[in-house]
């Protein structure tokens with residue numbers, strides 16, 4: 001159950017302390033002990049060299065294709081009026097089945113203080129879907145803002161490398177503050193306040209129904225991320241990510257870490273949108289030889305792509321065992 | 325957890341003064357971020373309080389004439405109502421509408437709701453009930469209430485007729501003309517008129533059209549009850565007239581015709597859309613509807 005505990009700690013922005021010797025299994029301790037002094041810088045560099053670029057590697061390609069495909073399905077079915085997928089990412093009907101984004105539905109429920117049956121059906125469908133496919137998978141595989149901010153991130157990293165700008169971090173607890181405040185605002189004001197600034201909703205609607213002034217706001221967010229703080233919206237603000245992180249507590253799709261071959265050189269943490277979830281890859285950071293990355297992970301697969309030793313892999317709980 | 329203490333102890337010494345200052349700055353930054361984001365989202369209140377986000381809403385929108393709070397709250401901003409409307413009357417509001425962002429509205433002058441869909445499809449499409457499912461027929465709708473805003477500009481009041489395309493050749497709006505095509509709306513510009521006295525607002529009013537159809541059906545088959553006929557065309561007969569052309573005496577001895585809005589007006593905006601004078605002599609008021617008019 002430590003997966004759930006870790007996940008909750010990460011979701012509310014807490015730091016998970018390194019496991020003490022008592023918390024580590026004998027096996028993993030043996031692995032860490034065996035590595036002492038054995039890994040020279042040159043060794044690490046040699047393997048890393050083979051993996052120089054992560055740009056458009058396996059999972060990123062698949063993920064971008066999926067993200068673009070899903071969003072284009074909405075656009076195409078409205079444009080050609082084929083009634084395959086109606087609506088937008090906040091709420092949709094897919095071949096007649098109701099879908100409702102869990103966070104948008106929560107906002108509506110809190111503001112309106114009343115839920116109709118169709119919305120309940122939509123919530124249940126989406127909940128079950130992400131329960132199966134993995135919680136924050138929505139973020140990196142569907143959310144259109146994620147893609148834009150991923151591109152902005154490349155720009156940001158380049159500027160940092162050129163020493164034009166510095167990255168500024170925030171306290172991760174602020175995200176949970178946002179979550180609570182936006183929920184309270186919906187409840188108290190009776191308006192779906194978060195929708196006003198949600199780039200996910202704005203972009204989805206802009207794609208389907210045509211661009212509008214609201215894109216200026218999305219542009220500002222991107223500029224903020226490029227010049228001031230890396231991936232700030234997704235890391236520190238977005239309540240949608242938190243909502244799906246909670247669903248992820250129960251979902252079987254995960255990224256699994258195996259400590260055995262790991263070099264602890266930290267390439268995975270450098271590419272990750274939520275690097276705190278990968279702190280278990282720091283030497284003596286894991287409790288077990290095999291440990292799942294917590295549910296704040298968006299299952300984007302960047303770390304899977306970049307890891308030179310294949311210590312990080314996708315896993316479907318239950319299924320992988322059957323497949324083996 | 326007994327190990328917690330240990331790890332806390334282990335971490336303490338690493339908090340050098342520099343690290344402390346760093347985390348203090350981070351905390352300050354985070355507070356500014358929180359204030360900024362929440363402040364930005366609360367800016368959405370401004371158009372709502374100023375009333376600049378008030379608009380003509382699709383049929384069944386949960387609102388009172390002055391207060392749209394319930395509608396904003398219940399709408400999930402998905403646009404499914406937009407997608408089903410055969411005349412594409414519905415649009416989604418933009419950032420300038422604040423909390424109203426993503427909420428559907430109708431710009432009647434550009435394209436009004438003429439109930440081309442018969443079955444109030446936007447209402448049926450809405451997943452949250454923001455467009456209330458209690459609505460069965462167009463005549464139950466309460467979108468607004470029409471008013472002859474500029475009687476002097478009204479062609480009928482001037483005793484004039486109208487010949488040609490109601491809104492000019494470039495106008496893109498659609499209406500369903502049952503005599504042309506029962507199922508598909510066509511461009512208004514494809515349907516020129518030739519009228520001795522302009523009565524476009526009355527002639528194209530969907531409520532009036534339906535009443536005429538019901539009356540025709542009734543006189544044809546007198547043994548059939550009206551409601552049955554209505555069901556056949558998928559639409560009940562409106563119980564009350566929405567707009568009529570009536571003679572008025574202006575004091576100069578000349579009798580003029582005047583469009584008079586009646587109790588049955590649902591505020592769909594077709595009259596405003598079709599009115600050939602620029603800008604429309606008849607408009608839909610948002611702060612009234614058939615119910616509030618009846619009460620006062």
Ligand code: SF4
Nearest residue numbers: 139143146234238241
């Ligand atoms: S955190 Fe929010 S904006 Fe970022 S990817 Fe997830 S849903 Fe999209």
Ligand code: SF4
Nearest residue numbers: 409437439440441446
């Ligand atoms: S009632 Fe029909 S025609 Fe009118 S706005 Fe709704 S879908 Fe469009």
Ligand code: SF4
Nearest residue numbers: 399400402403405450
């Ligand atoms: S279908 Fe309903 S919830 Fe969706 S945009 Fe229209 S009114 Fe809002």
Ligand code: SF4
Nearest residue numbers: 529589590592593595
């Ligand atoms: S009078 Fe105008 S607004 Fe009223 S129902 Fe008729 S066309 Fe619609």
